[in-house]
Amino acid sequence: MRMMKAAVFVRPGKIVLDERPVPVIGAGEALVKITTTTICGTDVHILKGEYPVEPGRIVGHEPVGVIAELGAGVTGYTIGQRVIVGAITPCGQCHSCLDGHQSQCGGHATGGWKFGNTIDGCQAEYLRVPHAMANLAPIPDGLSDEQVLMCPDIMSTGFGGAESGDIRIGDTVVVYAQGPIGLCATAGARLKGASQIIVVDSVPERLATAKRLGADISLDYQQVDPVAEILELTGGRGADVAIEALGTQQTFESCLRSIKPGGVLSSLGVYSGKLGLPIDALAAGLGDHRIVTTLCPGGKERMRRLLNIVASQRVDLEPLVTHRFRLDEIEQAYDLFANQRDGVLKVAITP
Amino acid sequence: MRMMKAAVFVRPGKIVLDERPVPVIGAGEALVKITTTTICGTDVHILKGEYPVEPGRIVGHEPVGVIAELGAGVTGYTIGQRVIVGAITPCGQCHSCLDGHQSQCGGHATGGWKFGNTIDGCQAEYLRVPHAMANLAPIPDGLSDEQVLMCPDIMSTGFGGAESGDIRIGDTVVVYAQGPIGLCATAGARLKGASQIIVVDSVPERLATAKRLGADISLDYQQVDPVAEILELTGGRGADVAIEALGTQQTFESCLRSIKPGGVLSSLGVYSGKLGLPIDALAAGLGDHRIVTTLCPGGKERMRRLLNIVASQRVDLEPLVTHRFRLDEIEQAYDLFANQRDGVLKVAITP
Amino acid sequence: MRMMKAAVFVRPGKIVLDERPVPVIGAGEALVKITTTTICGTDVHILKGEYPVEPGRIVGHEPVGVIAELGAGVTGYTIGQRVIVGAITPCGQCHSCLDGHQSQCGGHATGGWKFGNTIDGCQAEYLRVPHAMANLAPIPDGLSDEQVLMCPDIMSTGFGGAESGDIRIGDTVVVYAQGPIGLCATAGARLKGASQIIVVDSVPERLATAKRLGADISLDYQQVDPVAEILELTGGRGADVAIEALGTQQTFESCLRSIKPGGVLSSLGVYSGKLGLPIDALAAGLGDHRIVTTLCPGGKERMRRLLNIVASQRVDLEPLVTHRFRLDEIEQAYDLFANQRDGVLKVAITP
Amino acid sequence: MRMMKAAVFVRPGKIVLDERPVPVIGAGEALVKITTTTICGTDVHILKGEYPVEPGRIVGHEPVGVIAELGAGVTGYTIGQRVIVGAITPCGQCHSCLDGHQSQCGGHATGGWKFGNTIDGCQAEYLRVPHAMANLAPIPDGLSDEQVLMCPDIMSTGFGGAESGDIRIGDTVVVYAQGPIGLCATAGARLKGASQIIVVDSVPERLATAKRLGADISLDYQQVDPVAEILELTGGRGADVAIEALGTQQTFESCLRSIKPGGVLSSLGVYSGKLGLPIDALAAGLGDHRIVTTLCPGGKERMRRLLNIVASQRVDLEPLVTHRFRLDEIEQAYDLFANQRDGVLKVAITP
Structure with a gap:
């Protein structure tokens, strides 16, 4: 043996x-x-x-x-x-x-x-x-x-968050947390045609990397209230899509508070403990919100596509x-x- | 005047x-x-x-x-x-x-x-x-x-719940609560091609009306545990879509527990107080679940379509x-x- | 052996x-x-x-x-x-x-x-x-x-035509030809929530069977001009979806002439010879038309769904x-x- | 006056x-x-x-x-x-x-x-x-x-061709003709996440501009057979999406011949005369092809999105x-x- x-x-x-x-x-x-x-x-x-x-x-x-x-x-x-x-x-x-x-x-x-x-x-x-x-x-x-x-996980998951968000050309997309998966979600939002990508984290190096991968605006949640900032940056509209890339109550809830009525919360985080849905942010259930969770897409066809993204130098x-x-x-x-x-x-x- | x-x-x-x-x-x-x-x-x-x-x-x-x-x-x-x-x-x-x-x-x-x-x-x-x-x-x-x-509200809302659930031919659909909107969701699930429609309520007359509008199976939640029953009725798969038509923590949570990984919780209820997302039912965020809320679709084109459904005797x-x-x-x-x-x-x- | x-x-x-x-x-x-x-x-x-x-x-x-x-x-x-x-x-x-x-x-x-x-x-x-x-x-x-x-072919193909047409609640759907596949497309259109189903054929028995499977109106193309009739039946709007179930230039073209701007031609026929797209019916390419061809969906999950449709007596x-x-x-x-x-x-x- | x-x-x-x-x-x-x-x-x-x-x-x-x-x-x-x-x-x-x-x-x-x-x-x-x-x-x-x-027309139309093609991350997209609308379709394909964008024209300046707007490969149809080339470039698979941006029989037909079974022909051209659908390229109607025509999307929300694309310097x-x-x-x-x-x-x- x-x-x-x-x-x-x-x-x-x-x-x-x-x-x-x-x-x-x-x-x-x-x-x-x-x-x-x-x-x-x-x-x-x-x-x-x-x-x-x-x-x-x-x-x-x-x-x-x-x-x-x-x-x-x-x-x-x-x-x-x-x-x-x-x-x-x-x-x-x-x-x-x-x-x-x-x-x-x-x-x-x-x-x-x-x-x-x-x-x-x-x-x-x-x-x-x-x-x-x-x-x-x-x-x-x-x-x-x-x-x-x-490709096998981080990129597939992060891009999956952007894809599940149904990002359309000209969307404003927020990504909460810029660890490896959040960074890939940022790159994915860029790939899908968002025109305004706002990222939230507190580590300067991560925010800087996010900018290199396609973010337009970075917010340090230790310096500003990201939800208030996002509403101001969107003229009160809210983001079209918010991607959660950490797995905490706070980021989940901030995502929900950051999106417009009719917007999408695309969740990538792995949660533990309890998760609450704030009723006011959900417009009592009447705001046409969508909450979508995504597990890393796999299989050789998915991998082929991601490898081609790398090969064509779309994302490094x-x-x-x-x-x-x-x-x-x-x-x-x-x-x-x-x-x-x-x-x-x-x-x-x-x- | x-x-x-x-x-x-x-x-x-x-x-x-x-x-x-x-x-x-x-x-x-x-x-x-x-x-x-x-x-x-x-x-x-x-x-x-x-x-x-x-x-x-x-x-x-x-x-x-x-x-x-x-x-x-x-x-x-x-x-x-x-x-x-x-x-x-x-x-x-x-x-x-x-x-x-x-x-x-x-x-x-x-x-x-x-x-x-x-x-x-x-x-x-x-x-x-x-x-x-x-x-x-x-x-x-x-x-x-x-x-x-x-047509102006109840039917548009109930059907909207079925539509937001992306019901496909052959789906199993569960509808929690059979008040007027839940009954219309049941009729909507039938219209959209579900092959197995399970309704949950405790009022015998409502369950009977649900059967007339297209339900296949009715569950009295005072008699049985609906989630356990639904898992058994689906051979352990879970429903493809669960429609919430009441607006309580219990029905919301039961919906989430009733659906398959990859399933849709289509929410129509108006919630008050607090709403919790049970992490286990959400597979910690890894189950590819979708939660969608829907406010009654309006406008004359929507009404035209619903009036035609009535006129063509699809639903009474x-x-x-x-x-x-x-x-x-x-x-x-x-x-x-x-x-x-x-x-x-x-x-x-x-x- | x-x-x-x-x-x-x-x-x-x-x-x-x-x-x-x-x-x-x-x-x-x-x-x-x-x-x-x-x-x-x-x-x-x-x-x-x-x-x-x-x-x-x-x-x-x-x-x-x-x-x-x-x-x-x-x-x-x-x-x-x-x-x-x-x-x-x-x-x-x-x-x-x-x-x-x-x-x-x-x-x-x-x-x-x-x-x-x-x-x-x-x-x-x-x-x-x-x-x-x-x-x-x-x-x-x-x-x-x-x-x-x-289930293995006729039903899967016919239903597939309805599904590819993206039929929505309240749609008007036309099905050209009511052989076995066209009849299943008719049943599929009914299952998907169409409120007005118009079928076209010339064989009385087939038109009668179509009515039993869900058609509202049958047109004998040897008696009337189906395109003109459909425009009249829809108040000049045209059908939302037309399903082609024969495979000839004439039915294909009639489908295109029967649908509204923005409508869908869902094609099931097997064509031979030449197939022309009449430019006028296509609004010179500016009518937001969609033409979709569908080969019978297969695999055990598809079959499971169709078997359940039969078992639940939705369609006989x-x-x-x-x-x-x-x-x-x-x-x-x-x-x-x-x-x-x-x-x-x-x-x-x-x- | x-x-x-x-x-x-x-x-x-x-x-x-x-x-x-x-x-x-x-x-x-x-x-x-x-x-x-x-x-x-x-x-x-x-x-x-x-x-x-x-x-x-x-x-x-x-x-x-x-x-x-x-x-x-x-x-x-x-x-x-x-x-x-x-x-x-x-x-x-x-x-x-x-x-x-x-x-x-x-x-x-x-x-x-x-x-x-x-x-x-x-x-x-x-x-x-x-x-x-x-x-x-x-x-x-x-x-x-x-x-x-x-923004009012060229960009909205070109991007619309990419959007109607349902381009996904990692797709191969071909754009036939690189006039102003074709060039915008190229930019749109890039915005939507295509990993391989192949453009076809014969004017060197246009092909060069296409490269600046996001094309990976340019083909001069006077030098090579673009369909054969595309099949080779995709390892025999064919493109996922082909965008027609001219309005001729030849480009329309080449699009159809360039796409994979299950692929999309997204047509932007304004056609005159006759348009034929080659049966062999359509796999006799059995190839799950989709042909979609798109007229320039308008309205102030569409314009807002396109203006934001310009403002955020995604496309110049x-x-x-x-x-x-x-x-x-x-x-x-x-x-x-x-x-x-x-x-x-x-x-x-x-x-």
């Missing part, structure tokens, strides 16, 4: 580097040798015990790598081909997938999110990819691992990688990332 | 029959002699002081009548023509109307709802109709006042009229309707 | 009953023992040589049957289970399927249509079903074969089966059906 | 500068003093007699100016305010407008296009604006006339103005523009 190194969830507070068998693949599956991966905010939720996964689970859901083996029935790919796989890996064949709800694969909430959740993930030397025909996405020539590292997310670690050092990487030290946005992990 | 009788809001707890001048109309407006109108649940909110309107306001927003006068610039209509006017009267020319948010006319939340709210309403002998070109809807020959009395809502009063007796009508006595669903008021 | 009887395309003009090996299935596939099937207009195109298929191909794409064998990896089904399979069998895992174009599976035009086209079909004792996980749809208890026989298409044959008699069945003798609508074929 | 200068259609082949009374406005209308306007390809169709207008009609439909008078009931504006008005001026209150088909105002094909068509236009010193409340759009501070001159269309004339010289301007001399793209006309 070949062994490999992997980051394994042991118990709340403890993710360790461990030795695990290289996965054995079956029909319809693929084995990918990981060349670069990263840590997600959701992994930190797992680390902290806020999102439950089985002890012993290899974590990580943002793989860049090389095809090492192909199971029976997986055609059209070659060993050695560079690929990414989305954080969400739909089967494509269940009722939910066929009905357009690929992220809810199997009909279970978040059912499409398997890596590092319900099956072993990619913070490891090798990754078993289920439903490989639906999920292996070749990397266009000339793109580096780090250039495409945001490589600068989000602020720190680099070897897989050996992943415990240090978690320590840095979980504590948001040293201005970290995203880390690159290389086995 | 010609005088007329009208139901006037005096203070919380007090709506009285009073004498008021017949309205004087300006350019672009019309005067409609009311032949039949009705009382809405929202009027009861006004009566109870739960929804604030200016003292002295003539209430009522569901007019059926005859054109008595036409202001300058109002063409294509004739004096004496039978018409309805929607509860919501969009101007058609502001940014919100031109952007497809006619119910939020003027850019203010609920801005399209004017009658009996921001201008005088139709529980009176005469009604001034603003933006008449956008709002006067001729009644097709052969239809009685009572046949079309539900006349049986919702359970009691009849003269305008003189409107205080008794409010007493009966506000206290939901004698199995009342809707009352017809005739000046 | 087990042998079975099957209807085989030999050359234009010749489909014969022949002996063929029972299919051998592989991983991810299923073998279905056919209990009932039918002949489609497209099969007649094949017979006549108007649609090319490989000589030796077993024809037929509308299977009702029983699961006889399940390949490796096909789970959640049992041998002996009654199922239907859609005429279109998407893989669910290619770029087109993942992008929502399941009928164009593989990225090739009509790529999702495999049975009796690019692989052997179901006018046989046994059928090999590819991508079984995405395509096997269990029949609800209590439904007979003939009740569900229209069993009366479309006007004639019955044993598989042994299939050459006679083709003769009757291809020549549209004896008022035939659909035939049921039982091996 | 005050007189003014105006460009008047006399007969096919003859548009002349003439003296005409300054328009008198009524209730709900406005008088705009024109400061800059331009000539459209459609005006050339009028000049050539290919599009019929009444002799004596003042032509032109792209106004930039200053409010000179406001009719009764027009509020929220001030005399002297700088405004644009869309080429299409919806009333906002008819059935078509209320139904979302504002360009087809009144229910007549192209009914929203009034200026220089059914009422006098803006190649004059003054312009009467009907339904002023729905149509006057203030120009943001700091923008010059020439910066916003494309000022370089499309290649030539400048005084209103006195308009006959020369027509001569230059109609004959497409001197590399003209758009002219600016100043009274």
Whole structure:
């Protein structure tokens, strides 16, 4: 039995580097040798015990790598081909997938999110990819691992927030929180034709990065009341769309207070505790508001589209990688990332 | 000055029959002699002081009548023509109307709802109709006042809930509460192609009426746990769409718990107090849920469509009229309707 | 090698009953023992040589049957289970399927249509079903074969025409031609909330069946000019949606002439020869017209929805089966059906 | 009676500068003093007699100016305010407008296009604006006339082609013809998130301008077969969307041949003569193709959005103005523009 190194969830507070068998693949599956991966905010939720996964689970859901083996029935790919796989890996064949709800694969909430959740993930030397025909996405020539590292999750999620907001040409869009996903939502709002993009955060570097990715106006919520400011900036109209990219009551509620009657609150955050809907901001239910939540879209067609966005230089997310670690050092990487030290946005992990 | 009788809001707890001048109309407006109108649940909110309107306001927003006068610039209509006017009267020319948010006319939340709210309403002998070109809807020959009395609000709102739910052929749709609006939502779900319509209420007569309007299964929430029942009836999938037609935390939350990942909560209720979003039912924000609120669509094109639904006998809502009063007796009508006595669903008021 | 009887395309003009090996299935596939099937207009195109298929191909794409064998990896089904399979069998895992174009599976035009086209079909004792996980749809208890026989193609296609037309509550919808697919489009328009459904044909029995399935008005194009009549019936507005269900220049053009500016021509026909777009009817390209073509939607989720429509008695298409044959008699069945003798609508074929 | 200068259609082949009374406005209308306007390809169709207008009609439909008078009931504006008005001026209150088909105002094909068509236009010193409340759009501070001159028609039409194509993030979009409208369609495709934009024309300057506005690849149809090239550039997939911006059989047909099964042909051209739909490119009607035609969206909300796109520097269309004339010289301007001399793209006309 070949062994490999992997980051394994042991118990709340403890993710360790461990030795695990290289996965054995079956029909319809693929084995990918990981060349670069990263840590997600959701992994930190797992680390902290806020999102439950089985002890012993290899974590990580943002793989860049090389095809090492192909199971029976997986055609059209070659060993050695560079690929990414989305954080969400739909089967494509269940009722939910066929009905357009690929992220809810199997009909279970978040059912499409398997890596590092319900099956072993990619913070490891090798990754078993289920439903490989639906999920292996070749990397266009000339793109580096780090250039495409945001595609599997961060970019797909952030852009998904912009897409679910039904942004139209000339819209005003607000994005609350400019962590990696919020930054991608900002880039997505720009891609979709918003004419006024307002971002809210308190970290100067993040607000500056937001401007580079397409924001027109940045608001530091420690300096100004963002809702009041947004109403003034829109002549009292309110934003057409507000994207929530943090997962707190305050940002959720501020989003609702920032949008016009008939506007959309597009929510990307992962919430815990309680979430209240302020009745006044909802116009007692009479304001034609829409609240939409979006889980990262996956599947190889989604990945193909995102890779093409990178290849055509529409958006450059490589600068989000602020720190680099070897897989050996992943415990240090978690320590840095979980504590948001040293201005970290995203880390690159290389086995 | 010609005088007329009208139901006037005096203070919380007090709506009285009073004498008021017949309205004087300006350019672009019309005067409609009311032949039949009705009382809405929202009027009861006004009566109870739960929804604030200016003292002295003539209430009522569901007019059926005859054109008595036409202001300058109002063409294509004739004096004496039978018409309805929607509860919501969009101007058609502001940014919100031109952007497809006619119910939020003027850019203010609920801005399209004017009658009996921001201008005088139709529980009176005469009604001034603003933006008449956008709002006067001729009644097709052969239809009685009572046949079309539900069009201005109840039918438009209930159908709106079904439309906002994006119901598709073969969907399972749940409707929580079977008051007049919930019953119309049930009829709307049927019209839109749902294959399984489940309604929840506790009043046997309402559940029976729901079956006649298209429900397949009725659940008495005092007998069974509707969420558990719905999950069982759908083989664990959950409903595709749940329509909230009451305006309480419990029904709102039950709706969210009744839908599948990727499902839609279409909310029609008017909420007061606090509204909480249960995080578990929302899959922490990762379930691709959509929550949509809908205010009654108005305008003459909407009314034309609804009148045609009545004329083509797709839906018969006349049986919702359970009691009849003269305008003189409107205080008794409010007493009966506000206290939901004698199995009342809707009352017809005739000046 | 087990042998079975099957209807085989030999050359234009010749489909014969022949002996063929029972299919051998592989991983991810299923073998279905056919209990009932039918002949489609497209099969007649094949017979006549108007649609090319490989000589030796077993024809037929509308299977009702029983699961006889399940390949490796096909789970959640049992041998002996009654199922239907859609005429279109998407893989669910290619770029087109993942992008929502399941009928164009593989990225090739009509790529999702495999049975009796690019692989052997179901006018046989046994059928090999590819991508079984995405395509096997269990029949609800209590439904007979003939009740569900229209689901795989006719009903899915006809309803698809109504769906692609974006029919809204209160629309006027015209359906040109009331053969089996047109009749299903009529039923679909009714299901989607049209308030005025006008059908055009010349066969009295078909027009009468259309009325039973939901048409309000029937026009015999040999008696009246349908376009002129439709304009009159709509007060000069034109229809909101026109569905083409025949595949000729004349019906296509009449559809375009029947719709309002901003209307939709939803095309279901299979065209041959030349097709012209009359510039005047298209308002020189300035009329905001939409022309949409639709190939039968397939996959098990689609089939589940259609089966539920049948089970909930929304639509009863069993009366479309006007004639019955044993598989042994299939050459006679083709003769009757291809020549549209004896008022035939659909035939049921039982091996 | 005050007189003014105006460009008047006399007969096919003859548009002349003439003296005409300054328009008198009524209730709900406005008088705009024109400061800059331009000539459209459609005006050339009028000049050539290919599009019929009444002799004596003042032509032109792209106004930039200053409010000179406001009719009764027009509020929220001030005399002297700088405004644009869309080429299409919806009333906002008819059935078509209320139904979302504002360009087809009144229910007549192209009914929203009034200026220089059914009422006098803006190649004059003054312009009467009907339904002023729905149509006057203030120009943001700091923008010059020439910066916003494309908004009323060219930009709205071109962007409309991208919007009607339902362009999604990562799409491949082809635009056939890079005249002013095609160039704006290119800019619109970029704004909507296409990752690969391919443009087709033969004029090097136009192809170069297209690159500056967002095209990735330009094809000279005199050098290569664009359809073959597009298939190769997309790995055989075909484009997701093709935009037709010329109005000929060849470009229309090439669009259809350039798109994938399930793709969209978004047509902006004004066609004359005959238009054929090649059956093979349409997959005999089975390819899930969509063909959509779009007339320039108008109304003040649309204009507000486009002005904001200019103000936020998303797109700079000022370089499309290649030539400048005084209103006195308009006959020369027509001569230059109609004959497409001197590399003209758009002219600016100043009274």
